[in-house]
Amino acid sequence: MxxxxxxxxxxxxxxxxxxxxxxxxxxxxxxxxxxxxxxxxxxxxxxxxxxxxxxxxxxxxxxxxxxxxxxxxxxxxxxxxxxxxxxxxxxxxxxxxxxxxxxVFKGPRFGISGLREYFGIKNRPILATALKPMGLSAKEMAQIAVVMVEAGIDLIKDDHSLANQPWALWEDRVKIIASAVNEANEKFGTKSVYAPSVNLPADQIIDSAIRAAQLGSGALMVLPGVSGFDTMRAIADNDEIALPIMSHPSMLGSHFMSKNHGINHEIVLATLMRLAGADISVFPNYGGRFSFSKDECTKIADTCRSQLGEIKTIWPSPGGGMTIERISEIINFFGNDTVFLIGGALHRGNLLENAKSLRNIVDKIEG
Amino acid sequence: MxxxxxxxxxxxxxxxxxxxxxxxxxxxxxxxxxxxxxxxxxxxxxxxxxxxxxxxxxxxxxxxxxxxxxxxxxxxxxxxxxxxxxxxxxxxxxxxxxxxxxxVFKGPRFGISGLREYFGIKNRPILATALKPMGLSAKEMAQIAVVMVEAGIDLIKDDHSLANQPWALWEDRVKIIASAVNEANEKFGTKSVYAPSVNLPADQIIDSAIRAAQLGSGALMVLPGVSGFDTMRAIADNDEIALPIMSHPSMLGSHFMSKNHGINHEIVLATLMRLAGADISVFPNYGGRFSFSKDECTKIADTCRSQLGEIKTIWPSPGGGMTIERISEIINFFGNDTVFLIGGALHRGNLLENAKSLRNIVDKIEG
Structure with a gap:
């Protein structure tokens, strides 16, 4: 037995x-x-x-x-x-x-080495940002996305809350932003990828993920705490979709926020994410607007990258209140196999310049 | 706005x-x-x-x-x-x-009055039990189910943990038990209903729920904490399925077990269950092997039955460590619009006699 x-x-x-x-x-x-x-x-x-x-x-x-x-x-x-x-x-x-x-579990389709190949990045961390704020039209978000492409941000994701709000309905938004990112890539000679959030009804989510791939998205954001871990697994396993998956911790806080109750942070945000097919696991960084400790962040990152049968290692992605000033410290802390997610802070001052300066920092690592 | x-x-x-x-x-x-x-x-x-x-x-x-x-x-x-x-x-x-x-939300298909009609029960509470223990074959569980039908237990559900274990694979199990329950109904002139657990992979769950209906199941057990609330909503809304849904609180404890963190019990176990289409919401009874207070149970039951737009009222279903000795007290506490769920305790002594005595108690209420 x-x-x-x-x-x-x-x-x-x-x-x-x-x-x-x-x-x-x-x-x-x-x-x-x-x-x-x-x-x-x-x-x-x-x-x-x-x-x-x-x-x-x-x-x-x-x-x-x-x-x-x-x-x-x-x-x-x-x-x-x-x-x-x-x-x-x-x-x-x-x-x-x-x-x-x-x-039994296929796990992530790409993992650490698969995503390095996918993005054509040898050594440096991956840079990610989120399209915000909710309320903008699809065209306005596409304009921001194009700036991010020009600056060389690798992964441009929807804010996880974007769904079917009246200001930018899902299919319109995905169509417009995916096209804009792909056109900008041709213009600037870049390889940026757009990841829409598939924060959508259960009976539409697989078809919508397929549709996102058809519309030119290069990755997907999935919320397993809302949609279910096994829904993410089904998206990851689906060969018609075949895109990298970035998981978001929405609603999952209940499982780890109580010291005496629940499940350890790294089991929820690394082990389960790997079993359920995430290539990148987003979680709140220490010192940001959430309450994770350095120790909790270390355990999450280590568990993303430790052996788990034949299941691929994945990218920890600290985010939440990240700033450009902190990026070097944070790279030192997490190491290069990390997706750094910086959202709102890039918008303080000149968006293009801020995003470019971020890229310059990691280009020194790439060599 | x-x-x-x-x-x-x-x-x-x-x-x-x-x-x-x-x-x-x-x-x-x-x-x-x-x-x-x-x-x-x-x-x-x-x-x-x-x-x-x-x-x-x-x-x-x-x-x-x-x-x-x-x-x-x-x-x-x-x-x-x-x-x-x-x-x-x-x-x-x-x-x-x-x-x-x-x-926007259809809510439960049956609700309190719809299930009274479905079961042909005017006044009394509904009686429910679970098929246990895991490890039994489908035939052994079917034998227990037939005893429950003979005793007049209304709703006979899978233990929520039953999935695709080697001892009783899902489709075999559903086929064998649903047939046994329906044949026993003919024999005894009863109207018992079998509710399999659709604790299954996300990309099979809707089809499996349809299959369960085709195989003669009379209701379904869904685990929104595992499968996602919106998956339950999609099952409830699906006209090919069209069966009453009993929701189970598995994994949801994280949301309400911490006093200073989370979401109130009644929001998770009543409001969200109603929005997501459950007709019956199972939760741990006070004084059982879990830790719910009388006050928490009252709030859950009240919120199942209070007005929520046009969304139907639903059946609270206290369970977990219920015993025959406590049933009259518990009926007084929760009232008649309640599904009483008694599992393992019926197996102490003679199963048929225990289940019959339970039915006798509520028959006095039916009049």
């Missing part, structure tokens, strides 16, 4: 009872003594470690039969954090999947 | 700064002073109230332009709890949608 392991940190006086509850709750949800013996032994999770830590905490490790996930991402998520999400004071701190189980 | 209101409870010394940050973050994500004036006034959210409460808390009310949601559920979710999910110490405590905005 193949097993995989989930590790939990508990913050309770009754660690043993909670451990028993979790291993049953995440599998059979049934009075364990009433289940057939083979199910008690093989289907219910088995506690392999329960160690006391400081401050009333315990580390719990449970091994689960690989079979309970049925080799599908939705049920893997359900085992990881289904009913236990409603237990107080439980946090998932690690997940170690088994090799055959990992082999 | 039509607006809708989101109310937040903040737990911070800097309520004014946080209020400013939220109204911008949830809309334009852009330095507000750099945005065109009309966008500052019409696209950015407007703080209409910010009042100090006890214990360092504040109540913040922001009015947002209806246009920013583009009349689609994913972007409404993104405005409700997208980036702000990564702000500490913010909890959404109310959402008041505008009438035309509500009219």
């Amino acid at each position: 193949s097993t995989f392991r989930i590790s939990y940190e508990l913050n309770t006086d009754s660690a043993k009872e909670v451990a028993e509850a979790i291993r049953v709750e995440q599998t059979i949800e049934f009075p364990i003594e009433l289940a057939p013996t083979w199910i008690q032994n093989e289907v219910v999770g088995q506690v392999v470690n329960l160690n006391s830590l400081a401050n009333n905490r315990s580390l719990l490790e449970i091994d689960y039969n690989v079979g309970i996930t049925g080799n599908e991402l939705p049920q893997l998520l359900n085992v990881l954090w289904g009913n236990v999400s409603m237990f107080p004071d439980v946090r998932v701190v690690d997940i170690e999947l088994e090799q055959d189980q990992l082999a | 039509s607006t809708f209101r989101i109310s937040y409870e903040l737990n911070t010394d800097s309520a004014k700064e946080v209020a400013e940050a939220i109204r911008v973050e949830q809309t334009i994500e852009f330095p507000i002073e750099l945005a065109p004036t009309w966008i500052q006034n019409e696209v950015v959210g407007q703080v209409v109230n910010l009042n100090s409460l006890a214990n360092n808390r504040s109540l913040l009310e922001i009015d947002y332009n209806v246009g920013i949601t583009g009349n689609e559920l994913p972007q409404l979710l993104n405005v409700l709890w997208g980036n702000v999910s990564m702000f500490p110490d913010v909890r959404v405590v109310d959402i008041e949608l505008e009438q035309d905005q509500l009219a």
Whole structure:
């Protein structure tokens, strides 16, 4: 019987009872003594470690039969954090999947080396920006996009909130901006890529992603916290789409913002993103307008780039309140296999000059 | 300009700064002073109230332009709890949608009165149970289902964790159990309904729901925390499926388990469920193996049944550690427009007798 392991940190006086509850709750949800013996032994999770830590905490490790996930991402998520999400004071701190189980997931189509090839960039970080603010027309956003192309920004994405607002309906917007970016590439001899947000209804999202590819988009932005992780996986696996995917953490904060509850930042923003096919994982940088620590950012970046079976390594993408002044410090911190996402700050002063100065900084790395 | 209101409870010394940050973050994500004036006034959210409460808390009310949601559920979710999910110490405590905005959502197909008609039940609560434990074959689960039909349990659902496990693959399972339930209905003159869990890959879920209907299922169980709220909405709206939907709270605990962060229980488990088309919303009952309070349960049940534009009222379904001994107390607490979900406890002793005694209790209410 193949097993995989989930590790939990508990913050309770009754660690043993909670451990028993979790291993049953995440599998059979049934009075364990009433289940057939083979199910008690093989289907219910088995506690392999329960160690006391400081401050009333315990580390719990449970091994689960690989079979309970049925080799599908939705049920893997359900085992990881289904009913236990409603237990107080439980946090998932690690997940170690088994090799055959990992082999089920295609993961990202491009990953770190695939995107270097796609963009023709050898050594330097990738530069990304977002088209803002909501309320602009598609043409106004296209004008901003063209400036970004001229400056040599590699990846120009929709603000993740752009959907079907009346000021710039999705299909019009994608058509106009994708054309503008592609024409500007010809004019300036650049290779910039436009990534529309597919923040769209569930029954349209795959077709819309295909349409985005047909309209000349070079990548996609997906919101797995809104659309579902497995929806992102389905987009990544679809050969008619075949575009790099940048994932956005919208709505996912609930999973990691509480110290004593939830799932560790790096599991949500790196491990799950890789399983679900993101090539680039956007998350809030330390020192910006969100509250991530340097340590949390390091763990996310490391987990994006660490081994996970045959699943490709991916690009961490710190963003949120990034500024040009901080870029050198941030490159030193995250290293070159990073997508730096700078949005609003580029608009303070001259947009073209600001974006060009950003590109100049990373060109020194490219050599 | 039509607006809708989101109310937040903040737990911070800097309520004014946080209020400013939220109204911008949830809309334009852009330095507000750099945005065109009309966008500052019409696209950015407007703080209409910010009042100090006890214990360092504040109540913040922001009015947002209806246009920013583009009349689609994913972007409404993104405005409700997208980036702000990564702000500490913010909890959404109310959402008041505008009438035309509500009219965009079809909501549940059946609702309270529709399901009474569907089941032929005038006054009494609906009884539901779950097929468990995982590890049983489809035939073994079908045998349990037949006992439940004989006892007169109305709704027999898959355990929400059942997916494509090797012991009972999805399509086989649905075929065998749906047939068994329908044959048993003929034999016993009953009207029980089987609800398979469509805890399945995103690119198969709609087709599988259609297949479940074709195979004779009478309802569906959907996990919006795993599959996405808008996926449930798409299933509910699909006329080829046209079955009642029971929603399960798997993974959603992250949104409401932290006192100072997240979204109120009743917004997640009642308002969003209604917008996304659930007819029945399952949630953990007070006093069971989860940690919901009586007050939280009351708010969920009330919000399932309160007015929300033209969107139908729905059935609250307390479950999780329910027992036969508690059923009368729980009926008194929740009232008759409730689906009582009892799973494992029915298996202590004689399954048929236990289930019959449950039915006897509610038959007295039906009269």
